[in-house]
Amino acid sequence: MSYKLSKISNEKDIGPIKLMNPPTSAPSSRGILTVTLHEAIGLSVAEDYKERSNGEAHNHHVGRRTPVCVRCNYPYALLDYEKSQATLNCYWGTTENPLWMSRLDICKFDVSSFSELAIYLYVRDPNHTLKSRDICLGVARANPFDELEKSEARWLDLEDGTGKLRISFEYTSHENGTLEERDLERDRPINGVWTSGIIKKDTQRVYAESKIRTTQLSSQLKLESIWDYQVSHPFVAPLSFAFESSEGLTLLSPYISGGPLFSQLQKDRCFDVDRSRFYAAEITCALEYLHNTRKVFSWLKPRNALLDSFGHVVLCGFGLFNPDTKSGSHGTPEYPAPEFLLGQAESRTADWWTLGVFLYEMLTGLPPFYDEDHDMIHQKILTQPDYFPESFPPSAKDVITKLLDRDPKQRLGANEDASEVKSHPFFDGVDWNKLLQRKYTPTFRPEFVPNSFKQYRVNNPPKKKDNFWITSLESTKAPVASNPPAQDSHQAVIREDDGWELIWDGARREFDLYNRFTKTKKSVPPRRMRPLEHGKAVVNESADPTVPSQTQKEELLEAALQAGYDRVVLQLLEYGMDLNVRIGAERVSPLEWAAGEGNLPLVSLFLGKGADANFPSFTVRGMHKGGPALVRAVEKGNREIAQALVRTTDRVASTRALGLAVYQQDIPMVKLLLENGVRCEFEEEDRPLPWDPQDDGCYFFDRAESEEFIPPLVRAVKKGNADLVRLLLLHGADVNASYHGMLWDLYEFDLGKDPIWFSCGRPVELAMELGHDDIVGLLLDSDADINLPQPSWPVPGHDCRLVPRLVYQKVRARLRAALASRHDGDASV
Numbered sequence: 001m002s003y004k005l006s007k008i009s010n011e012k013d014i015g016p017i018k019l020m021n022p023p024t025s026a027p028s029s030r031g032i033l034t035v036t037l038h039e040a041i042g043l044s045v046a047e048d049y050k051e052r053s054n055g056e057a058h059n060h061h062v063g064r065r066t067p068v069c070v071r072c073n074y075p076y077a078l079l080d081y082e083k084s085q086a087t088l089n090c091y092w093g094t095t096e097n098p099l100w101m102s103r104l105d106i107c108k109f110d111v112s113s114f115s116e117l118a119i120y121l122y123v124r125d126p127n128h129t130l131k132s133r134d135i136c137l138g139v140a141r142a143n144p145f146d147e148l149e150k151s152e153a154r155w156l157d158l159e160d161g162t163g164k165l166r167i168s169f170e171y172t173s174h175e176n177g178t179l180e181e182r183d184l185e186r187d188r189p190i191n192g193v194w195t196s197g198i199i200k201k202d203t204q205r206v207y208a209e210s211k212i213r214t215t216q217l218s219s220q221l222k223l224e225s226i227w228d229y230q231v232s233h234p235f236v237a238p239l240s241f242a243f244e245s246s247e248g249l250t251l252l253s254p255y256i257s258g259g260p261l262f263s264q265l266q267k268d269r270c271f272d273v274d275r276s277r278f279y280a281a282e283i284t285c286a287l288e289y290l291h292n293t294r295k296v297f298s299w300l301k302p303r304n305a306l307l308d309s310f311g312h313v314v315l316c317g318f319g320l321f322n323p324d325t326k327s328g329s330h331g332t333p334e335y336p337a338p339e340f341l342l343g344q345a346e347s348r349t350a351d352w353w354t355l356g357v358f359l360y361e362m363l364t365g366l367p368p369f370y371d372e373d374h375d376m377i378h379q380k381i382l383t384q385p386d387y388f389p390e391s392f393p394p395s396a397k398d399v400i401t402k403l404l405d406r407d408p409k410q411r412l413g414a415n416e417d418a419s420e421v422k423s424h425p426f427f428d429g430v431d432w433n434k435l436l437q438r439k440y441t442p443t444f445r446p447e448f449v450p451n452s453f454k455q456y457r458v459n460n461p462p463k464k465k466d467n468f469w470i471t472s473l474e475s476t477k478a479p480v481a482s483n484p485p486a487q488d489s490h491q492a493v494i495r496e497d498d499g500w501e502l503i504w505d506g507a508r509r510e511f512d513l514y515n516r517f518t519k520t521k522k523s524v525p526p527r528r529m530r531p532l533e534h535g536k537a538v539v540n541e542s543a544d545p546t547v548p549s550q551t552q553k554e555e556l557l558e559a560a561l562q563a564g565y566d567r568v569v570l571q572l573l574e575y576g577m578d579l580n581v582r583i584g585a586e587r588v589s590p591l592e593w594a595a596g597e598g599n600l601p602l603v604s605l606f607l608g609k610g611a612d613a614n615f616p617s618f619t620v621r622g623m624h625k626g627g628p629a630l631v632r633a634v635e636k637g638n639r640e641i642a643q644a645l646v647r648t649t650d651r652v653a654s655t656r657a658l659g660l661a662v663y664q665q666d667i668p669m670v671k672l673l674l675e676n677g678v679r680c681e682f683e684e685e686d687r688p689l690p691w692d693p694q695d696d697g698c699y700f701f702d703r704a705e706s707e708e709f710i711p712p713l714v715r716a717v718k719k720g721n722a723d724l725v726r727l728l729l730l731h732g733a734d735v736n737a738s739y740h741g742m743l744w745d746l747y748e749f750d751l752g753k754d755p756i757w758f759s760c761g762r763p764v765e766l767a768m769e770l771g772h773d774d775i776v777g778l779l780l781d782s783d784a785d786i787n788l789p790q791p792s793w794p795v796p797g798h799d800c801r802l803v804p805r806l807v808y809q810k811v812r813a814r815l816r817a818a819l820a821s822r823h824d825g826d827a828s829v
Helices: 220-224 261-268 273-293 349-364 374-383 394-403 418-422 432-436 550-563 566-573 590-596 600-608 629-636 639-646 651-663 667-675 712-719 722-730 763-769 773-781 805-821
Strands: 031-041 076-081 084-088 106-111 117-123 135-142 154-157 164-173 198-200 205-213 241-245 248-254 305-307 313-315 500-505 510-515 520-523
Touching (some): 031 117, 076 106, 084 106, 106 205, 135 154, 135 164, 261 349, 261 805, 273 313, 273 418, 273 432, 349 394, 550 566, 590 600, 590 629, 600 639, 629 639, 639 651, 651 712, 712 763, 763 773, 763 805, 773 805
Antiparallel strands (some): 031 164, 076 084, 076 117, 198 205, 205 248, 305 313, 500 510
């Protein structure tokens, strides 16, 4: 019988889930702690970080989503209890004296033991949205269970800052309670992101989950004694709940929201020495605890090391709580120690070997024994000499060399375990007591990651084909450009006399169309008008019977253009009208319509009569959804019209047009645009503003990536067109340009195609992933930097997508090999 926690089952034999209590030493501690923040006073904030309000009152709760306010910069609180972490935002008061009010001031924690609560106050960097650039204003610590009988709030002094925080607590004991399936839920967003975590409804705390089947448990006694395997360490995730079900045992551990340590390494490419030392020191302390209390060896692997909301390492693994799991038997480590491969007896020194591999990868970006063939990885582990780039720090080289000693009896840590590792000069300056108290401030704080730690592992490569991870080199077929015959730009603007003329009937105050050849007369059909927006009045409606209204002129212009009556258009313009209007079902400007129709005479006529080549100037999301006329001319492949428009089109629209020409692989059009000074790059401020701005300066919808802002060079790389890449580089394209949000082909959505794994990155990485070796060479010869970090895009709503570890390592290793081959085999580059 299948048992799932994600929804209520109709099977009556399941019943309520049995809640297994923690160790009997503290059975009364099971319950719920409610924390309420009230206010803070006397906070010390740098001037640049204070709110930028103009004094006008404004409401932060107009929209349904959490707002992004361009004026206010109130502090927020990050609470930490037993590895569960929660954020309480603030939207009232001032930066120095924030107020928490209403539902935004409360959070609940599940209590398994009486522990300390820490409340960190941060203020966001006003110029960025990256958490690592937020400033900590101080931390308040409290034992919530002291004086619980007192109902009044208490004031807490801030450590490492100034001011005080007023807070209150309430505790509800659930000593003998049971938990039913309906008390848990899955498959809903957390922090606006769908996650793999499970949520406890009454507290809204998020947990990672693992199941141990009944057949895997040796006895009922082992099942009941699961809490004997609880852990308590600042850098190890504890067991929060254990549930008995028809499947066996379900374990829940706090959701470590910062994601795997090595995912952050992927974004940064490598860490500096100080950051690497910090992570290695915290891992060392955690291993020391596990070795001394759990006797778990050969356990450390990349998927076990995560970062919490503060940036501290947390080692996670449900195998720690399974009494039937033996050392080294719960999954082969990615880079095992040599003795493990040789089948020798396991010991705690195997984890020190893995720590050496970790440290090497953190400092260089790839593990020391990497190979695309996993069998070769094992061979390298057993035989390959250690290699260090020339720039490698001496103390780091020495500690790694000693940790990677193939003789476990000679390996660093073999004699005195962790104390021997801690004593190495590489860790000089580390205050181990301060480290254990988590009083070091990490230099980096991660964003929320939507997947729980159980999913982060490195799978063995499939046997079907070697390059399964490379997207097919068959690019989506580009649309065929239809270039009309070249025309003399100085020819008459009227093509041929079709006989239709324009007549204004002053008595009726209406236009008529008259054909002098056929003697036919007809009225102008009214165009379909969009409903007038609330609060806007009809403008330019003249009372003079000799002057047609703006509405009449727009109706006639639309009808004449649709019918192809160019002489009527010319006559209409003699009445004087604003050509910067939107017409037709597509709501395009007359100039854009003419460009789309390939009508060069009309384009010239409209430009001469005041049409703005950049109209409409509003942000257009997607190249094929309207915009400046030059974009439409490029789409149609009409170089004559593009030549007429390019000099009067603004920088952003011109670069958009260039990107479209590159996508269509229209090299003559690309040359025309470049020769007329079109730039190959966008600027940061060119990206569209957030949607739905409110009058009070707050934004209630996040902005997302628009395809038109992917650099033209990236489009050329995606198409695999080396000639276009060479042409763009010759005209100053940024070889290290960043791009975002490119999952599938830029325009055609094809579910049958493989996604682009490096959906956020640099051109050289994309070229290597797609297997365009000739383009990789061009980019490297143009000084592409393969070690630049993944581009960060500090806007709400976008988080650069991670690449599967196996794919990432292959691309990175191949780039290093390609670069080394251009420097006489020097792999240190």
